[in-house]
Amino acid sequence: MIRETYSLIMENVSDLDQIVAQRVRELRAAKGFTLDQLASLSGVSRAMISRIERAEASATAVLLVKLGGALGVTLAALFEQDEPKREVVRRAADSPVRVDPETGYTRRNVAPRGASGTDVVEVMLPPGARVAYDNLVIVPAEQFVWVFEGVLTLETDGLATDLGPGDCRVMRLDHPLVFENRGKAPARYAVVLVPDGGRR
DNA sequence: CTACCTAATCTTGTGAAGCT
């Protein structure tokens, strides 16, 4: 299962950079933001945004969350091409998958996004990996984290919680949040993100 | 084998110049 997932990932990584580049450019244009405006809103330098939009840089997840927050979308939405089609079934081979260059963690957009704007993402966090979302402009949403394999440590408001296989935690996305795998095996889990007020 | 140091490399950032 894990091996199959990773083989799919490596085929999609370069395409994902292209998709992210296109999505950031489209969303920025839709908002009418200049590079300078988006840079000041997101805290990411305009040169870096320009590189991401031209797919010259493979941005880290933290960087993309900052951009997504400033653009009013979730991280998963940056991996989706154009407006979501009304898919009923999404095959694993068709799922956008991205490897974070900083931590090596992978995320796969499992489900086609529904009318509510809900995102369903499968994440593989390598042993020792840590992803911190601090001081970000977060999209108002409720997030469910459901662990399948390994042990995931979730830290918010200075409180760390270990989640094992089958455990699920719900939280608001309006506080700094840390995902960490302190174990020796990869942690695989699902994130279901439900934005406030339905579709954005 | 482990710890430490150093150099090289990579990522991200800023500022400036030039192009459209």
Added chain:
DNA sequence: AGCTTCACAAGATTAGGTAG
């Protein structure tokens, strides 16, 4: 005005060498 490209800097990471 807005964007791209370049030079350069700072910080983090990685690789290689050395000593205990």
